[in-house]
Amino acid sequence: MKILVCISHVPDTTSKINFTDNDTKFDTNGVQFVINPNDEFGLTRAMWFKEKQGASLHVVNVGGIETESTLRKALAIGADEAIRVNSVAIDGYFVAKQLANVVKEGSYDLIICGRESIDFNGEMVPGMLAKLTGSSFVNNCIGLEIDGGKVTAIREIDGGKEILKANLPLVIGGQKGLVQESDLRIPNMRGIMQSRSKPFHVKEPVETSAKTQIVGFEKPAAREAVKLVDNVEDLIGLLHNEAKVI
Amino acid sequence: MSVLVYTESEQGTFKKIAFEAVSYAKGIADMFSTTVTAVTINAGDVVELGKYGATKIVQVSNEKLENFNAQAYASIIAQTAKKEDVQVIVISSSANCKFMAPLLAIDLEAGFVPNVTQLPVSTSPFKVKSNVYSNKAFAFTEYMTHTKIIGLAKNTFGLKENETSVNTEEFLPELIDEVFNTEVVSVEKTTDKVTIADAEIVVSGGRGLKGPENWGMIEELAETLGAAIACSKPVSDMGWRPHSEHVGQTGKPVSSNLYIAIGISGAIQHLAGVNASKVKVVINSDPEAPFFKAADYGIVGDAFEIVPKLIEKLKEFKAQNA
Ligand SMILES: Cc1cc2nc3c(=O)[nH]c(=O)nc-3n(C[C@H](O)[C@H](O)[C@H](O)COP(=O)(O)OP(=O)(O)OC[C@H]3O[C@@H](n4cnc5c(N)ncnc54)[C@H](O)[C@@H]3O)c2cc1C
Ligand SMILES: Nc1ncnc2c1ncn2[C@@H]1O[C@H](COP(=O)(O)O)[C@@H](O)[C@H]1O
Numbered sequence: 001m002k003i004l005v006c007i008s009h010v011p012d013t014t015s016k017i018n019f020t021d022n023d024t025k026f027d028t029n030g031v032q033f034v035i036n037p038n039d040e041f042g043l044t045r046a047m048w049f050k051e052k053q054g055a056s057l058h059v060v061n062v063g064g065i066e067t068e069s070t071l072r073k074a075l076a077i078g079a080d081e082a083i084r085v086n087s088v089a090i091d092g093y094f095v096a097k098q099l100a101n102v103v104k105e106g107s108y109d110l111i112i113c114g115r116e117s118i119d120f121n122g123e124m125v126p127g128m129l130a131k132l133t134g135s136s137f138v139n140n141c142i143g144l145e146i147d148g149g150k151v152t153a154i155r156e157i158d159g160g161k162e163i164l165k166a167n168l169p170l171v172i173g174g175q176k177g178l179v180q181e182s183d184l185r186i187p188n189m190r191g192i193m194q195s196r197s198k199p200f201h202v203k204e205p206v207e208t209s210a211k212t213q214i215v216g217f218e219k220p221a222a223r224e225a226v227k228l229v230d231n232v233e234d235l236i237g238l239l240h241n242e243a244k245v246i
Numbered sequence: 247m248s249v250l251v252y253t254e255s256e257q258g259t260f261k262k263i264a265f266e267a268v269s270y271a272k273g274i275a276d277m278f279s280t281t282v283t284a285v286t287i288n289a290g291d292v293v294e295l296g297k298y299g300a301t302k303i304v305q306v307s308n309e310k311l312e313n314f315n316a317q318a319y320a321s322i323i324a325q326t327a328k329k330e331d332v333q334v335i336v337i338s339s340s341a342n343c344k345f346m347a348p349l350l351a352i353d354l355e356a357g358f359v360p361n362v363t364q365l366p367v368s369t370s371p372f373k374v375k376s377n378v379y380s381n382k383a384f385a386f387t388e389y390m391t392h393t394k395i396i397g398l399a400k401n402t403f404g405l406k407e408n409e410t411s412v413n414t415e416e417f418l419p420e421l422i423d424e425v426f427n428t429e430v431v432s433v434e435k436t437t438d439k440v441t442i443a444d445a446e447i448v449v450s451g452g453r454g455l456k457g458p459e460n461w462g463m464i465e466e467l468a469e470t471l472g473a474a475i476a477c478s479k480p481v482s483d484m485g486w487r488p489h490s491e492h493v494g495q496t497g498k499p500v501s502s503n504l505y506i507a508i509g510i511s512g513a514i515q516h517l518a519g520v521n522a523s524k525v526k527v528v529i530n531s532d533p534e535a536p537f538f539k540a541a542d543y544g545i546v547g548d549a550f551e552i553v554p555k556l557i558e559k560l561k562e563f564k565a566q567n568a
Contacts, residue, residue: 013380013495017379017382019383037495038496091357092348092358093357096348096352118379118380118495119378120385121360121377121380122360123344123348123360124347124348124360127347127348128349128352130348131348131352131353132352136427137316137349137428138428140345152431153428157433158340158341158441158444159436159437160435160436160437161433161434162313162430163431163434164428164429165428165429166429175496176497177489181483211356211357211391212357212358212359212387212388212389213390214385214386214387215386217378217384217386218375219382220381220384223540226538226539226541226542227542228544229544232555232556232560235527236559238543239525239527239543240563243504243524243542245446245447245524246504246560
């Protein structure tokens with residue numbers, strides 16, 4: 001089985017969000033970039049298929065040279081090969097088109113994405129990729145077993161879960177649950193050394209025009225200070241009369 | 247050229263977000279001096295959609311779609327959009343809509359922007375404002391496509407009544423076999439209670455509650471308020487509560503009217519997932535807890551003293567206001 005894990009390179013969850021150039025660009029100053037948390041769960045699950053079922057495991061990112069450190073980390077965790085499509089990720093459609101091309105060229109059976117990336121929270125790349133490659137698609141995936149080409153996936157739904165059968169090729173939008181938090185791996189020295197000699201391909205993008213374009217950003221207005229009360233009667237009064245939520 | 251809105255239902259009954267989506271679609275229709283057409287799949291009584299401004303309702307019934315199927319739903323909405331020759335499609339931000347939207351966007355070669363918070367800021371170019379960076383910022387996005395799909399953020403536009411009379415029409419879309427390339431084998435509902443996604447009020451507990459044995463009062467508070475129960479990440483990581491209750495950046499998003507955080511410090515990853523809630527109340531013994539900076543109301547004190555009192559007084563309040 002050939003697995004492709006799509007990795008998005010995002011600001012660390014503790015980052016302060018600021019913009020430059022008249023609020024048109026994300027300010028990367030002092031920001032740490034990491035593997036998108038949802039993709040990290042997916043990568044960890046993919047490692048299980050590699051180690052227990054002998055799957056081959058590639059990782060891909062659509063982005064500029066600055067994302068290579070994130071892909072290197074995925075190699076250090078255990079992926080076999082990395083691919084970077086050398087282009088700014090203009091919108092979700094553009095990214096999905098680039099990934100679809102990588103999927104076709106590499107004929108992958110399983111494509112693991114995250115449910116969403118925590119930067120633009122688009123939640124659109126995996127679905128678009130599935131549609132563009134004619135694959136089955138399971139979003140909000142919290143469990144995945146593949147045995148002799150037979151797929152069983154678990155999808156989180158409101159107030160419960162759904163067990164699904166699906167065909168390969170399959171794209172999933174994964175999230176926590178796919179593996180446990182404690183299964184996540186930190187690259188060790190040996191992994192880091194090995195990652196340096198693993199194949200790292202840089203591909204030029206295929207020609208595509210984006211469908212949407214971000215033209216500016218805005219930060220939320222500063223909020224009013226919290227109202228502290230010292231008894232529950234006052235709280236109930238405020239929630240009823242002022243906030244009107246009970 | 248009307249505005250098309252997908253109105254989501256569960257077991258035949260519309261969700262509140264469906265009415266919010268219609269209200270919003272009516273707002274856009276007014277900007278273009280046109281009307282709202284709603285599409286429903288296996289819904290029961292559709293007249294209520296007229297209350298929020300839909301004038302035409304395209305009803306699809308298909309017994310193969312007893313369980314949600316993203317590919318099939320996307321295909322149905324795409325066919326309706328083509329038949330009605332629409333340029334703007336409004337959907338909500340439920341998990342199912344988010345699952346389906348990218349498939350629909352490819353079907354229609356449409357641009358898609360999720361988590362949109364208000365009516366378009368301009369129509370030419372067609373530009374919308376949406377939540378990005380886990381609600382830490384807004385983006386303004388322009389569409390470059392003929393067909394535009396808007397994913398409306400929950401609980402931002404609200405319900406707006408706009409009574410109209412409705413025409414309904416049955417529609418029999420064609421569903422090719424490929425849309426059934428996934429198949430639901432079984433569904434396990436863990437709760438019949440209100441879910442975090444649907445709840446108007448969410449009561450959430452953190453590590454400050456010391457152990458799973460102390461969740462009785464959280465359950466009772468939630469019960470009193472008709473609220474859903476949530477928790478911080480460490481609480482579910484330690485197995486005190488099920489993973490399905492974990493909210494935050496890596497858990498479920500919350501955008502309820504009222505969010506009550508008890509014994510939760512307010513780490514940035516927690517806030518990222520809950521700060522779309524309208525009103526936030528914090529109960530924490532540490533006045534320096536970061537959550538107080540993000541909250542509307544707060545009580546500094548021991549949850550084990552405050553919560554039982556709150557339950558008692560809320561019960562009295564409910565009895566008086568019933
Ligand atoms: C990549 C990443 C993703 C993450 N995603 C999430 C996420 O999605 N959701 C999430 O919640 N966290 C997430 N976290 C974890 C987050 O950083 C915090 O560790 C977590 O939110 C803390 O949980 P807590 O507030 O319950 O516990 P603590 O930080 O331990 O806070 C407990 C609070 O309880 C208060 N307290 C103690 N006793 C009492 C009492 N008797 N009465 C009242 N108050 C009391 C304390 O003053 C304290 O403020 C993530 C972390 C990382 C690194
Ligand atoms: N630039 C990118 N390169 C590779 N994969 C991506 C990229 N952007 C998004 N993805 C994948 O798509 C998922 C959902 O992202 P999004 O649609 O941006 O919310 C991510 O978790 C990744 O798996």
